[in-house]
Amino acid sequence: MLMVLEKIRSFLRELLLFIKGFNQAILEQSVEALQAEYVELENAFLTMLFGPLVGVKTIPVFLSLELLEAVKEEVSILESRGFRGEDVLGDLMSSLGGEW
Secondary structure, eight states, X not given: OHHHHHHHHHHHHHHHHHHHHHHHHHXXXXXXXXXXXXXXXXXXXXXXXXXXXXXXXSSOHHHHHHHGGGGHHHHHHHHHHHHHOSOHHHHHHHHHOSOO
């Protein structure tokens, strides 16, 4: 009788671990899906925002200029890349840090 109870406990413990692992896998897949959706929404926002500045009519220009405040960092990166041009060696050195 004692062996049967021990086997049932062991089975229930393994079942609980399986359910916890299954729950963790679902959570991780949900987070991955949300991160992918975030990237897609960010790309759509940036397309809407920068579209009128390069000639693609998506939203009115004045609204695009008002929303530029939300993407200050991207604009500064865009500006620095435009200033440097196609300086691949400079990009490599700047990614290493420091002033060379």
